[in-house]
Amino acid sequence: MSRKDEIIERLKENGCRITKQRKILIDIILENDCASCKEIFYKASQEDDRIGVATVYRMINALERIGAISRKNMYRIESGESCAGGCDIVLEDDTVFSIPKEKLDQIVRDGVRRCGYLSNGKEISRIIYRDGQT
Numbered sequence: 001m002s003r004k005d006e007i008i009e010r011l012k013e014n015g016c017r018i019t020k021q022r023k024i025l026i027d028i029i030l031e032n033d034c035a036s037c038k039e040i041f042y043k044a045s046q047e048d049d050r051i052g053v054a055t056v057y058r059m060i061n062a063l064e065r066i067g068a069i070s071r072k073n074m075y076r077i078e079s080g081e082s083c084a085g086g087c088d089i090v091l092e093d094d095t096v097f098s099i100p101k102e103k104l105d106q107i108v109r110d111g112v113r114r115c116g117y118l119s120n121g122k123e124i125s126r127i128i129y130r131d132g133q134t
Helices: 003-013 020-031 037-047 053-065 101-114
Strands: 087-090 096-099
Touching: 003 020, 003 053, 020 037, 020 053, 037 053, 096 101
Parallel strands: none
Antiparallel strands: 087 096
């Protein structure tokens, strides 16, 4: 079952009707790194001009109720995957930026080298990311 199908199923279980507009909103949230409801609304209104701001806010609330999103990563649907696609960095002011896995690997390699963890000419053969919440 895809992540979208799983979310739709959980919404149905919680009494939500699954409309075309709600499916559009789910797709936008899954496929984009939106920083606000306004940004989600803007993208949604380009696909269907009948989607209103209130619809976006209600959908965000419904996704939060079923645990698909949280205030910590408000506009990203949690995938449950580890660092397979990279990571999101959250700054103190809640600014979020994404780092793709390839770039993340390079950052780790450079950091390990600069911090002096490599000795005797050794090189990193692989990096294993652990799944963990901060």
